[in-house]
Amino acid sequence: MERRDVNPWEWSKAFGYSQAIELTRPERLLVCAGQTAAGPDGAPPTTSDMGEQMRIALANLTTVLDAAGMTMADVVKLTIYTTDVDAVLGSWGTAVEALAPNLPASTLVGVTRLAFPELKIELEAMAAR
Numbered sequence: 001m002e003r004r005d006v007n008p009w010e011w012s013k014a015f016g017y018s019q020a021i022e023l024t025r026p027e028r029l030l031v032c033a034g035q036t037a038a039g040p041d042g043a044p045p046t047t048s049d050m051g052e053q054m055r056i057a058l059a060n061l062t063t064v065l066d067a068a069g070m071t072m073a074d075v076v077k078l079t080i081y082t083t084d085v086d087a088v089l090g091s092w093g094t095a096v097e098a099l100a101p102n103l104p105a106s107t108l109v110g111v112t113r114l115a116f117p118e119l120k121i122e123l124e125a126m127a128a129r
Contacts, residue, residue: 001026001129003076005103016096017106021076026128030068034081034122035060036114044116050087051094057123058098065127072099074127078106081122085110088121 006020007013037045037056045053058072065071078099082088088108104125114122 044118051091077126
């Protein structure tokens with residue numbers, strides 16, 4: 001597979017994402033359900049800290065990718081759902097570190113609530129190889 005990040009404006013790179021990802025001849029496509037800070041048993045998170053919830057959600061996404069034989073470097077699209085856009089923007093460095101140097105096409109969406117009232121963030125991803 002060949003991957004080309006499409007960034008007609010350089011500013012998006014500073015925020016840790018690409019405007020688009022062009023894939024040529026991918027062999028595998030993985031569509032991931034939203035990953036949250038839920039525990040391994042599916043229990044809601046015990047922390048209300050956005051940075052910690054983001055770290056756990058990224059770890060859960062990494063676990064799903066690993067189970068499919070992929071890594072964060074294979075993520076080409078990331079949709080972030082949150083109940084607090086400002087808190088995500090304040091903690092976004094955590095996500096950028098986990099994704100670096102990969103810059104997937106990304107969308108940030110503010111929502112009223114997620115599956116459990118304790119959840120503040122949900123990460124939905126597409127990965128390709």
